[in-house]
Amino acid sequence: MKILLLGKNGQVGWQLQRALAPLGEIVALERKDAGGDLADPQGLAAAVRAAKPQVIVNAAAYTAVDKAESESQLARLINTEAPAALAREAAASGALLVHYSTDYVFDGSGSAPWQESDATGPLNVYGATKLAGEQAIAASGCAHLTFRTSWVYAAHGDNFIKTMLRLAATRERLTVIDDQKGAPTGAELIADVTAHAISQTLQQPAKAGLYHLTAAGEASWFDYAQYVLALARQARPQGVKTAAGGVQPIASSQYPAAARRPLNSRLDTRRLQAAFGLQMPPWQQGVTRVLREILESKGIA
Numbered sequence: 001m002k003i004l005l006l007g008k009n010g011q012v013g014w015q016l017q018r019a020l021a022p023l024g025e026i027v028a029l030e031r032k033d034a035g036g037d038l039a040d041p042q043g044l045a046a047a048v049r050a051a052k053p054q055v056i057v058n059a060a061a062y063t064a065v066d067k068a069e070s071e072s073q074l075a076r077l078i079n080t081e082a083p084a085a086l087a088r089e090a091a092a093s094g095a096l097l098v099h100y101s102t103d104y105v106f107d108g109s110g111s112a113p114w115q116e117s118d119a120t121g122p123l124n125v126y127g128a129t130k131l132a133g134e135q136a137i138a139a140s141g142c143a144h145l146t147f148r149t150s151w152v153y154a155a156h157g158d159n160f161i162k163t164m165l166r167l168a169a170t171r172e173r174l175t176v177i178d179d180q181k182g183a184p185t186g187a188e189l190i191a192d193v194t195a196h197a198i199s200q201t202l203q204q205p206a207k208a209g210l211y212h213l214t215a216a217g218e219a220s221w222f223d224y225a226q227y228v229l230a231l232a233r234q235a236r237p238q239g240v241k242t243a244a245g246g247v248q249p250i251a252s253s254q255y256p257a258a259a260r261r262p263l264n265s266r267l268d269t270r271r272l273q274a275a276f277g278l279q280m281p282p283w284q285q286g287v288t289r290v291l292r293e294i295l296e297s298k299g300i301a
């Protein structure tokens, strides 16, 4: 079986290179490879036609949430037009398309975990372009697995864990938002679940569809920051500089940003767990493992 992977060097793409390897031959592309640039949907479509994959996995996306507010056309090209082009190719060839979306498709109201069938209402450009991407895939009629995930981190790539370690080393005091709640989710978990779901869906096509895929439990960004810094301090008290004044919780209103973000980013993963016979691990599990890996790579654990 041949799998075409787009965005091989992102957090999730990197882990997919590992997790998908046992399933077949992987053709993995990044932006600079021929046909690997999602800002060129025609070139992308041509790459799919040339590779003739049975499965297309799109791990590439425009993920700079604040910057997207002023680069909406580019964000739309990458997050909406490119997935739409992949979906057309998948529909025409019969390939299974695997794609990722986000908690930011929701407006963040209430406190109940969002279900796949709930009404969407993105608050920012990134969320709107990701939602339009999902919708284009669903409308194309291609066989697809769309996974909405949240707050992704990994040892490879840039993310909130690394930002907190960096800021803690340079600032007296960290202030972190305490009224946005969600689930930090490891790229490793996302990739492992993806591989499992692809295998099952190829056997049972009725399993195709839209799924929420996050770790279990919930946290605010403040809870998450505190957890990371406490663990970092514990792992190597001398090696990790942590802000002397500690981490202070703040409200979203006290953190001006170009893009608005949802307060309630909780995603209900019961559909995924039931369809694929899975139990999601608590978010702390993956964060602990990846933090150790990050500290080891810095030579401080």
Ligand SMILES: NC(=O)C1=CN([C@@H]2O[C@H](COP(=O)(O)OP(=O)(O)OC[C@H]3O[C@@H](n4cnc5c(N)ncnc54)[C@H](OP(=O)(O)O)[C@@H]3O)[C@@H](O)[C@H]2O)C=CC1
Binding pocket: 007, 008, 009, 010, 011, 012, 013, 030, 031, 036, 037, 038, 039, 040, 058, 059, 060, 061, 062, 063, 078, 099, 100, 101, 102, 103, 130, 148, 149, 150, 151, 152, 153, 157, 158
């Ligand atoms: N990060 C997060 O917190 C969340 C992510 N998601 C979704 O999960 C998926 C994976 O995200 P994640 O791995 O975290 O993202 P990253 O930001 O880590 O990686 C995104 C990848 O996309 C690539 N990319 C960007 N623009 C293009 C382009 N024009 N052509 C080809 N490749 C491009 C980047 O390459 P380059 O380095 O060259 O720019 C990078 O390798 C995405 O669909 C994202 O929307 C969902 C929820 C949360």
Ligand SMILES: Cc1cn([C@H]2C[C@H](O)[C@@H](COP(=O)(O)OP(=O)(O)O[C@H]3O[C@@H](C)C(=O)[C@@H](O)[C@H]3O)O2)c(=O)[nH]c1=O
Binding pocket: 063, 064, 065, 101, 102, 103, 104, 149, 150, 151, 152, 159, 160, 163, 167, 174, 175, 176, 177, 180, 221, 255, 261
């Ligand atoms: C750096 C920093 C951030 N924050 C806040 C801002 C923001 O609300 C939150 C997280 O910061 P980030 O920059 O990681 O936020 P952001 O890039 O919006 O993260 C999102 O990325 C996209 C791709 C997704 O799909 C989402 O699931 C989510 O992971 O923490 C603080 O409160 N204090 C700080 O010092």
Ligand SMILES: [Mg+2]
Binding pocket: 063, 064, 065
């Ligand atoms: Mg970000």
